[in-house]
Amino acid sequence: MGTIVSPVEELAQFAARNSEGDPPTVVVAGCGRGRTVDGLLEHGVDAYGFDISPDALADAETSPDRLEQCDLEDPELVDRLRTSFDVERIDVFYTEQVLSLLAPDVADRVTAQLRADDAVGRCVHRIAPMPPAAAQNGEFDATDRSVSEWKAQCDPDGEDVWLSVGEQFQKSD
Numbered sequence: 001m002g003t004i005v006s007p008v009e010e011l012a013q014f015a016a017r018n019s020e021g022d023p024p025t026v027v028v029a030g031c032g033r034g035r036t037v038d039g040l041l042e043h044g045v046d047a048y049g050f051d052i053s054p055d056a057l058a059d060a061e062t063s064p065d066r067l068e069q070c071d072l073e074d075p076e077l078v079d080r081l082r083t084s085f086d087v088e089r090i091d092v093f094y095t096e097q098v099l100s101l102l103a104p105d106v107a108d109r110v111t112a113q114l115r116a117d118d119a120v121g122r123c124v125h126r127i128a129p130m131p132p133a134a135a136q137n138g139e140f141d142a143t144d145r146s147v148s149e150w151k152a153q154c155d156p157d158g159e160d161v162w163l164s165v166g167e168q169f170q171k172s173d
């Protein structure tokens with residue numbers, strides 16, 4: 001019988017395997033109210049998060065030192081986060097159900113920039129299954145694509161980890 005591991009614990013284990021430092025440093029992009037940041041901290045990860053929405057961040061229970069209001073599309077994003085959080089390196093950059101809120105060409109550029117940045121170790125992308133209700137109501141744009149379509153568009157060489165909601169990491173990750 002296998003042991004059931006929560007998604008946040010799995011992410012913490014992935015970060016530990018893929019880190020140069022101890023504890024590993026993880027940044028959650030589109031962290032909302034900071035739930036995953038809190039969970040990672042409980043698993044011994046040096047975790048931080050950012051979101052474009054000040055309202056979401058204001059509702060978080062996470063220490064304000066660990067959260068920042070930033071835009072994933074900001075070309076200076078990694079430098080800005082390293083300065084704000086006072087970290088040398090980001091071992092794992094985790095986009096959490098946020099890429100589908102970017103236009104596909106923007107998501108392509110953003111993920112390529114992260115992959116090419118020497119201060120970022122691995123990137124993990126969790127793709128929302130469907131655009132959120134607000135997008136379906138036409139309040140804002142979203143892109144409805146499968147994980148394999150996102151991967152083919154943004155990361156044809158398969159350097160990053162791409163997961164749907166509820167999907168587990170591979171043992172080889």
Ligand SMILES: C[S@@+](CC[C@H](N)C(=O)[O-])C[C@H]1O[C@@H](n2cnc3c(N)ncnc32)[C@H](O)[C@@H]1O
Nearest residue numbers: 030031032051052053071072073096097098101
């Ligand atoms: C579907 S919610 C996911 C929230 C949280 N990660 C979760 O899984 O529960 C998407 C989040 O991405 C944020 N977001 C949207 N566009 C963003 C951007 N360009 N940069 C940073 N965050 C963004 C939204 O404010 C929202 O909190």
